[in-house]
Amino acid sequence: LLGSPVAHSVSPEMHNEACDQLGLDYTYLAFDVPEDKMPEAVQGLRTMGARGWNITMPGKNIMCKLADKVSPASEISGACNTIVNDNGVLTAYTTDGVGFMRAVAENGVDIIGKKMTLLGAGGAATAIEIQAALDGVKEISIFNIHDKFWENADNFFSRAEEIVAKLNERTECKVTLHDYDDPEILRASIAESAILVNGTSVGMAPNVDRTIITDTSMFHKDLFVFDVIYNPQETRLLREAKEAG
Numbered sequence: 645l646l647g648s649p650v651a652h653s654v655s656p657e658m659h660n661e662a663c664d665q666l667g668l669d670y671t672y673l674a675f676d677v678p679e680d681k682m683p684e685a686v687q688g689l690r691t692m693g694a695r696g697w698n699i700t701m702p703g704k705n706i707m708c709k710l711a712d713k714v715s716p717a718s719e720i721s722g723a724c725n726t727i728v729n730d731n732g733v734l735t736a737y738t739t740d741g742v743g744f745m746r747a748v749a750e751n752g753v754d755i756i757g758k759k760m761t762l763l764g765a766g767g768a769a770t771a772i773e774i775q776a777a778l779d780g781v782k783e784i785s786i787f788n789i790h791d792k793f794w795e796n797a798d799n800f801f802s803r804a805e806e807i808v809a810k811l812n813e814r815t816e817c818k819v820t821l822h823d824y825d826d827p828e829i830l831r832a833s834i835a836e837s838a839i840l841v842n843g844t845s846v847g848m849a850p851n852v853d854r855t856i857i858t859d860t861s862m863f864h865k866d867l868f869v870f871d872v873i874y875n876p877q878e879t880r881l882l883r884e885a886k887e888a889g
Contacts (some may be wrong), residue, residue, distance in 0.1 A: 645674040646685055646707075647700030655698065670695065679703050686710050689729070696728045704767075711736035717774045720810050723767070740768055741775025744870075748839065753868045758838035759783040761830070763856050765804035765821065768872045769843025774807070777817035784811075785833040790823040827859065834862045840885075842871045847879040855880040863888035 645655050651674075659672035677685045679702045686707070689697060699707045704723040708714055711727060713735040718724040724736035748755055760781050762773055765788040773784050786808070790801050804821055811819045822829055834840055840857075847854050863869070869885035 645672070645698045645700060646677045646682065647703055648676050648678045650674040650676050650700065653700070677703065679706055682706050683710060686727075686734070690732055690734065693732075694729060696726065699725055699727065708736050710734070716778060717741055717771065720774050720807065720814070721770055738771050738774070740771035741773075741778075744772045744841075744872075745775050745779055748868070748870065751868070753839065755839050755868075756780040757782050759785070759833075759836050761833045761837040761840045762786045763840075763842045763846075764788055764844035765800070765807075766843065769841075770804075770807055772841060772843055772872075773819065774811065777811045777815040777819060781817055783818045783836075784820070785837075786819065786821045787824055787830055787833075788821065790825075824856075831859075831862050834867065835864065837867065839868045839870060842869075842873065842879070842881055845873065847871070847881055848873045849875045852876055853880060855884065857881060857884070860884050860888050865889045 645653055647653075653674050656672045656674050663670045663672065675685065682703045683706075704725060707727065708718055708722055708724050711724065711734045713733065714724070715735065715737045717738045718736045721738060724738050726737040726739050728735045728737065755776070757780060760773075760776055760783070762769055762784055765786055769786070769788075773786060776784060786804070788801070788804060801821075808819045808821045811817055822833075824830070840863075842856060844856065846856050857863070863885050867885070869882060871879045871882050873879050
């Protein structure tokens, strides 16, 4: 794992346990590498024949430029979190969206050819929308706050608009981006959707009493609700969706 800071990361613990259980002869280590040192670190790993590595902030964008090949999802987003080294040829991947699509399928839910309502347009949400569009989800409505008073608001929203434009151009999926300012547009979107995804940090510990969907009448019985937050395991959003059937 390359990034800075990485001392807090549980990735080595998680991946080394997985490798042990799968009988794979690998060791997973974390290295604190600032963005300006990323090219040197990558050259060292390439030279030593490291099989692959993960990248966390702040190196996800520069890593795409250092790779020899880039997956379609990473090319659209301009960021990656995984490098596979095949005899010196480095391929960049984004695994968050793949993991999301697999998690949905493993829960017995088919969203291919259907509509998704996605809350948020940050890193996790972007990875999800890109993979969903590439995999054949028919329509995605994205809702994000366009807060004019936030310092980087315009940059953030315009970047989200760029991704949406790329997806509409390169995939069969119809993708739209909306401001949160009109709850009725959100309600109409959820009513047409097979899945509602929270791709924001709203509801994450310690703010476990928060949720974006404050009006639970927006839920319907055929709706599958997914939250990217894993602390707590059951967010208020998931609890109230379950209570709504």
